[in-house]
Amino acid sequence: MSTSEPSVAGIVAAPDLPEVLPPRKERGRVGTVVYRHPTMAFGGLLLALVVAMAIFAPWLGTVDPTALAPARRTRPPPDLIAWLSYWFAGGRHPPAVQYWFGTDMLGRDVYSRVLYGTRVSLIVGFAVAFFSAVVGMVIGLVSGFVRWLDAVIMRIMDGMMSIPSILLAIALMALTRGSVRNVIIAITIAEVPRVSRLVRGVVLSLREQPYVEAAIASGTRTPKIIIKHILPNTLAPLTVQATFICAAAMISEAILSFIGAGTPPIIPSWGNIMAEGRALWQVKPYIVFFPAVFLSITVLAVNLLGDGLRDALDPRLAKRI
């Protein structure tokens, strides 16, 4: 062993210490997540509630959200007195508390409409997040790896980003019929440039990382480098970005529906409900109020989840021995 050799100026030849590895902390996985990332846990819980509401909407005391009842138009939601008299009357079902969120100007049950509207928002949000992440990932990887295509692709993306995404979505919707599928496609196209820029940036910085250079030097082929070294390390920022896109897409969907360029009016989406209630806003504010509150809560839940994910997915921050 050269450890025992006389040391040279400037070098302290320390004895070889036994390599001590820090013990791993074992804790229940769920407990750890809640303890370390309370925002993520709260956001996740809230989102889970909203998702459950969307899935179980038919069993949550709803009626057909499109059933018209001209005789019971614009019933306000029951106030405290209505609820109290309902309870003291022994739980019979007087019409005053039949419509929890009231009815709109065509007599449709706002509560049922809001609950079924959750489905539209979530489907649009998740689908846009998924598709724009996948498409953006592919475009970002291509422009990060194929240098001569990079300039061309990025100028196109810059061009698309120079148009506000909601305007781009409106323009795209103007070209087709209103349907949930077309809304998803339009918002996805509007969101893709941001994702591909993000992925391209991450790919370019990862390519310069010493571990990628070491992989090249040790004979790893390019496809394997992409799959093993580049992709796993873009996944974290991409997931975070996807959650924010999901929230933005739900808002975009509501805006498109609100201005009549989104889902067809027959579908009870939050944007449609608000659009229909807009005319009565000053006299019957509850028609707009309830879908707006649900939209805010859902967007908040997704954003909290995204914030928490950003912290949790950074392996350096996650160390915390």
Place this chain on the structure above:
Amino acid sequence: MNRTPKLLEVNALKKHFPLHGGLLGGTTGYVYAVDGVTFDIAKGETLSLVGESGCGKSTVGKSILRLFPITDGEVWLDGERVDNLPPRQLRPMRRRVQVVFQDPFSSLNPRQRVRDVIAEPILNFGLAHGSELDDRVAELMDKVRLPRDAMRRFPHEFSGGQRQRIGIARALAPGSDLIICDEAVSALDVSVKAQIVNLLSDLQDELGLALLFISHDLAVVEHITHRVAVMYLGKIVELADRRTLFSTPHHPYTRALLSAVPVPDPKAERHRIILHGDVPSPIHPPSGCRFHTRCPFAFDRCRVEEPQLRAAPGSSAGHVMACHLDQVPREVPQAA
């Protein structure tokens, strides 16, 4: 030493990085990072490449690894020219030359377990599979003195020195002949640095490895190396075996570098050569001798004629330097 066949020969290596600028992104100039570097390394030998930051040391290492194409010159590995091989034929050569980088934090993929990090080169070259692969990885862990149960862990669970050991294990994995240590110990603190340096020289004795040790830390270099090449602005200014270079350096730049090494003896008498100014830009290197702008002994000829590497007069064989002066004065001239 001269009779052993050379493992690596680098001949007039040049690497110029184009500078892009302007509206259309055209080439507006070049960074002359490495500008004609020649050296060789024998089997089992350590050659150190020393010099200030930005002198092109790391670029030499990366050029040999073919992380980018070189501008000009030749790289020979065991009698075969490798700098112009197409990628398909380059792969088998990659097995023989590996690298250990400076930063132990970014040189390991944070999402790969230690086992996978070390197994990657073995799998790439199809050297082992299944349980044989596990045995091979375990063996490498022993070689770099890491506990075997560390295999299932992620890089962030280790200290800097431990990570550097993982990096060394990865470099050893394909059974390489030459390891390029690109500032491999510079980011470590002193005691860990000594451990890693000792580990490297133990491994060299054990496996007959050749090392290209790129460093700016002369104390470490003196401890580990057989020969030293001093670089300044993309060129080698002096090359000699360790004893000669540290005892009788010839080139003024080498002497300035050596005189900057702290000596842990307050009574030691020192002739310090203090260099003034910064290293000139490698985009516009000075004419003539590249060191003339900072050299205390520079005279007219230095400004116009570039000195070539030649045998240092009155020194041992293999001591070459690039200076016009046959005899460099001991003292810096006072009135300049």
